[in-house]
Amino acid sequence: MSSHQITIRTQDGESVSFECLEDEDVISAGLRQDIFLMASCREGGCATCKGVCTEGDYEIGKVSVQALPPEEEEDGYVLLCRCYPSSDMEVEVPYTYDRISFSPEGLGFEAEIVNLRDVSSNVVELKLLRRGDDKQIKLDSGQFYDLEIPGTSLTRSYSPANTANNRGELDFLVRIVDKGKFSSFLQYDAFVGQTINVKGPFGVFGLKENGFTPRYFVAGGTGLAPILSMVRRMREWDEPQNCAIYFGVNTEEEVFYADVLQHLQQEMPKLKVNICVWKASESWCGEKGSVVDILRRDLKDLGIKPDLYLCGPPGMVDATYAVCAELGIPSQQIFLEKFLPSTN
Numbered sequence: 001m002s003s004h005q006i007t008i009r010t011q012d013g014e015s016v017s018f019e020c021l022e023d024e025d026v027i028s029a030g031l032r033q034d035i036f037l038m039a040s041c042r043e044g045g046c047a048t049c050k051g052v053c054t055e056g057d058y059e060i061g062k063v064s065v066q067a068l069p070p071e072e073e074e075d076g077y078v079l080l081c082r083c084y085p086s087s088d089m090e091v092e093v094p095y096t097y098d099r100i101s102f103s104p105e106g107l108g109f110e111a112e113i114v115n116l117r118d119v120s121s122n123v124v125e126l127k128l129l130r131r132g133d134d135k136q137i138k139l140d141s142g143q144f145y146d147l148e149i150p151g152t153s154l155t156r157s158y159s160p161a162n163t164a165n166n167r168g169e170l171d172f173l174v175r176i177v178d179k180g181k182f183s184s185f186l187q188y189d190a191f192v193g194q195t196i197n198v199k200g201p202f203g204v205f206g207l208k209e210n211g212f213t214p215r216y217f218v219a220g221g222t223g224l225a226p227i228l229s230m231v232r233r234m235r236e237w238d239e240p241q242n243c244a245i246y247f248g249v250n251t252e253e254e255v256f257y258a259d260v261l262q263h264l265q266q267e268m269p270k271l272k273v274n275i276c277v278w279k280a281s282e283s284w285c286g287e288k289g290s291v292v293d294i295l296r297r298d299l300k301d302l303g304i305k306p307d308l309y310l311c312g313p314p315g316m317v318d319a320t321y322a323v324c325a326e327l328g329i330p331s332q333q334i335f336l337e338k339f340l341p342s343t344n
């Protein structure tokens with residue numbers, strides 16, 4: 001059987017090469033040779049394995065258009081889990097060499113559920129503690145982990161709201177969705193003391209250095225988790241720039257962590273928090289209306305162009321991106337993570 005040489009170039013100028021057989025996707029070829037490139041769903045749905053092909057020919061299998069929009073595909077972007085080379089190939093990936101693991105255990109560990117509680121009408125807070133002697137949680141704020149539903153091989157991806165630590169702590173916010181597999185597990189089967197297999201961290205969403213440019217964070221629902229992690233990281237590093245969080249939900253019953261946000265604002269004088277309720281009642285005293293419209297109002301009056309970090313459902317992220325583009329914020333200053341629907 002013929003094979004092709006694949007070279008993966010990382011952001012820090014390093015590279016790794018391996019063989020890929022005919023009819024084999026690049027992620028599987030790497031795995032066969034103990035090269036664990038960044039990947040999560042392995043079925044074209046999550047975009048974790050995205051890179052850009054700089055040389056070579058290939059076919060792309062079935063992918064979600066959310067994960068690989070047609071215009072990106074035209075520009076040479078590929079999802080490596082659905083990329084079948086027909087020649088030698090070179091691919092640039094948006095992460096550094098240390099994100100590639102060379103052993104199957106590299107990224108997996110066991111954790112124990114230490115707390116579970118409802119924080120709003122549709123969000124559960126799930127706190128985990130890493131088991132074993134190694135308590136290191138090596139995380140770039142904004143990244144996510146895959147959590148496996150015990151007794152199955154099904155995983156779901158969630159970003160922690162906390163920052164890297166040596167205490168083994170991981171705090172997640174999970175939206176409860178009707179008939180969702182992880183939702184059903186949390187509602188009916190999960191208990192304190194239970195063990196969950198965790199893998200990660202994955203993803204490239206995170207803080208970018210840009211001098212003293214202000215940072216604006218826009219979160220829809222549980223998109224608040226990676227945003228909180230990034231803002232908490234800024235607090236740990238005493239970063240001096242202005243920043244603002246725009247947190248959008250549909251109804252007041254869906255608001256969570258108002259106290260956490262208020263506390264953060266007290267600790268960070270340069271932080272402004274806006275909780276935006278779309279269908280608010282008369283008595284709601286925060287912002288009323290869509291988070292996108294409220295952000296547009298504030299950006300118009302701002303006079304400067306902040307960096308934007310967007311996280312939440314695709315509709316909200318796309319609408320916010322469009323507003324930023326309309327107001328002249330360059331695409332290099334907009335960083336985003338969409339919650340893509342599960343495919344299994």
Ligand code: FES
Pocket residue numbers: 038039040041042043044045046047048049050067079080081082
């Ligand atoms: S791992 Fe390739 S799209 Fe999810």
